[in-house]
Amino acid sequence: MPRLHLHLLSDSTGETLEMIAKAALAQFEETDIQRHFWPMVRSRQHLDRIVPDLAANPGLVLFTLVNAETRARLEEHCRTIGLPAVPVLDAVTEALETQLGQAAHGRPGRQHSMDDAYFKRVEAIHYTIAHDDGIAYEDWEDADIILAGVSRSSKTPTSIYLANRGYKVANIPLVVESPPPDLLFRLRRPMVVGLTTAPERLVQVRRNRLLTIADGQESTYVDAERVAEEVRFARRMFADNAWPVIDVTRRSIEETAAAVIKLYNEREAREIPPVVGPKPI
Template identity: 30%
Template sequence: MTEPIIYVVSDSVGETAELVTIAALRQFNGSDALIKRYPYIENTEDIDQIISRAIKDQGMIVYTLVKPEIREYMKKMTHLHQINGIDIMGPLMDKFEKKFERAPLNEPGLVRKLDEDYFKRIEAIEFAVKYDDGRDPRGLLRADIILIGVSRTSKTPLSQHLALKSIKVANVPVLPEIDPPKELFTVDPKRCIGLKISPEKLNHIRRERLIALGLNDNASYANIERIKKELEYFDLISRKIGCTIIDVTNKAVEETANLIISYMNHKKS
């Protein structure tokens, strides 16, 4: 018996149609079939070529075509030439259109686009974890945004929040006793954002943090004079870099993140 030929046709890459076809074939004890994938079908001329081959080979056509005019043309031609044609997307989209009472986007490749967005987001989250708290200065050269600030200015939560927007963020703590990494002064200052906070607010945050850890809130970490010294050093470093400053004194993480995203969008325009 001649090996049957199945033409998998799509106006995107055709992965969905091929996976469904393979899954169905496995229900027949792995029956052999030759699958020929034809991606990025955009016009009726492409359809005509596939129809001609299917007629010659007595093949079947399995298709995922989201553009209505191309899908209807394929349906018409398979019916005209008595070719077994299986429309995977069309019936489901028609049902959804009635259920949701609105027209579909009819845009090829959205599944792949969603996959790419997902993996970009995961990559950004992993990046934020790897280059958190100045762990590896090499990350500064690859980051979309670099956050600098003294301890407890929400650098880590901000990095994670922005990572969920697929933005690669590295953050660096600023301490008078430790020189900032040299990479911080070689990157484009437009990629660097300093997080400023009032001494009084930082004093309150640090004292609360010490109490939560069961420690004495009179420790030097929460001492107001120590805090002022750290903030003076932060001002010195941020001026040397020439970075944008955002005052986070009374801002939630989400609010600061929105300001950073707005800044990035303005920078691109």
């Protein structure tokens, strides 16, 4: 199995760099990747302390450093050691500079500045945590998105992921014996999305869940026929209310969230009235 030391150097939190590395590594199978993560590298002194580890664990260096002096010093060190160093955002930044006709600001962590979008994201996270699993349904009209589905259909992790993207999300478990509050069917502002999954996959997920709680005894919670009926019950509700449905059986949380965002943006685009220009003379 190929082994690689992957060094990630960032002058900010490194979140962007980690996401890029994760997306690229997903294209490779059966590899042993040893990550070395170095966030907040903003001085020559900090960088110089990292160099011995680069030399001791040769591999690939990916970096997002906007300070010209710091990045030049890193590149010099990598040439001396004989390591490839890739500035992962350079191509995108240069293309934007060309298209926009202006130079990039070159300020570390600018994407994490405390602007309106930042505070909107914080508000969304607070709202989403406070409205998990059907809690505080009286405030659902304030949500952007409501996720509905049977137990263990990835509602909560998807909600949290969406909240980190700035969406206020509530979620509601659908239980055959306990109908959801009537308010769910009268909402005007939020978009309600149904999450469904294959019953056999749901049984497997629930069995794994039972192993981590209580004594893990079998129950109707993992009975195949019962689970299939739950899924059918939820699907009927989705169809009766014309809610869009996403099958999460083979989707990651990120993929499910992306599908929800696409549905939300499409709905927003339909509801924006067309711009009417002046009548021709």
